[in-house]
Amino acid sequence: GAVVSQHPSRVICKSGTSVKIECRSLDFQATTMFWYRQFPKKSLMLMATSNEGSKATYEQGVEKDKFLINHASLTLSTLTVTSAHPEDSSFYICSARGRDGNTIYFGEGSWLTVV
Amino acid sequence: AQSVTQLDSQVPVFEEAPVELRCNYSSSVSVYLFWYVQYPNQGLQLLLKYLSGSTLVKGINGFEAEFNKSQTSFHLRKPSVHISDTAEYFCAVQWNTGFQKLVFGTGTRLLVSP
Numbered sequence: 001g002a003v004v005s006q007h008p009s010r011v012i013c014k015s016g017t018s019v020k021i022e023c024r025s026l027d028f029q030a031t032t033m034f035w036y037r038q039f040p041k042k043s044l045m046l047m048a049t050s051n052e053g054s055k056a057t058y059e060q061g062v063e064k065d066k067f068l069i070n071h072a073s074l075t076l077s078t079l080t081v082t083s084a085h086p087e088d089s090s091f092y093i094c095s096a097r098g099r100d101g102n103t104i105y106f107g108e109g110s111w112l113t114v115v
Numbered sequence: 116a117q118s119v120t121q122l123d124s125q126v127p128v129f130e131e132a133p134v135e136l137r138c139n140y141s142s143s144v145s146v147y148l149f150w151y152v153q154y155p156n157q158g159l160q161l162l163l164k165y166l167s168g169s170t171l172v173k174g175i176n177g178f179e180a181e182f183n184k185s186q187t188s189f190h191l192r193k194p195s196v197h198i199s200d201t202a203e204y205f206c207a208v209q210w211n212t213g214f215q216k217l218v219f220g221t222g223t224r225l226l227v228s229p
Contacts, residue, residue, distance in 0.1 A: 006158070034217070043205065043221045044159075093158050095217075102147050102166055102209070104217055109158040 003027050004096050006107035013084055013114055020080045021110045023094030029074035030096035034104065035067075038091040050077040084114040117141050119208050121220035128227055130198055136191040136223045138180075138206030145211040148189040150180055153203040153222075162204070165189065176200065201227045 003026040013019045023033055031052045036044040048058040048069050056069035066088075068080040077096075081088050093109040118141040128134045140146065147166050151159040163174025170182040180191045189206060206220040 044219045046216060046218075049216075095159075100166070103161065103164055104149070104207075104209075105161060106151070106159040111156070 004030075004094065004105045004107040006094055006110050008110060009108060010111045011113070013112070015085055015114055016083055018080055018082045019084055019112060020078055021092055021094075021112070023077045023079070023096070023107050025075045025096045028096075028099050030077075031074060033071060033077040033094055033096045035069060035077070035079050036093045036095065038093060038109075044093065047079075081112065084112070086114045088112065089114045117208070117210055117218055119206055119218050119220040121206055121223045123223050124221065125224045125226060128196055128225065130227055130229050131195045133194050134192065134196050134200075134225065136204050136206075136225065138189045138191065138220055140187050140189070140206075140208045140218075142187065142210065147209040147211065148180070148182055149207040149209070149217070150174065150178070150189070150191050151205045151207060152176075153205065155202075159205065162191070196225070196227045198227050198229065200225055 005024045007022045033050040035047045037047050038044050046059050047062045048056045050056045050069045050071040052071045052074050058064050071077040091109050095104045095106040098105050120139045122137050149164045150162040152162050153159050162178050163172050165172050165182045173179045178193050182189050203222045203224050205222045207217050209217045
């Protein structure tokens with residue numbers, strides 16, 4: 001399979017600050033990466049699709065200016081939560097399409113706690 | 116609208132018993148089907164996938180699933196579970212039309228007890 005890595009795995013930030021989460025494809029190039037958010041005991045909600053070299057495509061209801069996504073290279077996408085608030089506290093997971101172009105592999109996830 | 120249904124939010128089972136976790140989806144057009152497992156405080160790990168070919172697919176950890184196009188189902192099975200199989204299991208479907216977004220079910224928590 002393909003390996004997708006996220007960093008940091010856990011982060012605590014103060015309300016009003018910004019925090020960046022990185023998603024890397026370690027052994028393959030990923031032109032498309034996906035960012036999900038998972039609420040406690042809930043399923044995954046697709047936030048946006050990150051395309052290398054172009055703007056991300058956001059799902060309905062996701063604030064583009066709050067959740068900034070950058071896909072600067074074929075192996076790295078970043079999610080920046082700007083002006084974080086306690087309600088942004090959640091488990092964020094990234095994923096990428098593997099070499100077969102269909103199978104999606106997930107990172108380990110990042111716990112964000114805003115205090 | 117495209118949707119994925121996992122009818123059981125929680126399935127309790129005794130160790131070494133068989134288990135089936137159900138997954139149904141809304142449309143029978145060309146689909147790719149996946150099962151993922153999530154252990155506590157971790158990301159998602161791919162268990163198995165159906166892209167084409169044989170409708171019975173085998174995955175890791177002794178799990179298997181069968182694609183049933185007429186019933187639009189992709190149920191996950193294991194003949195004998197272990198305590199270590201306790202986790203959250205997510206069914207996911209990718210429709211091969213339009214944007215090809217991966218849609219998840221709400222998850223089924225498998226609880227294996229001794």
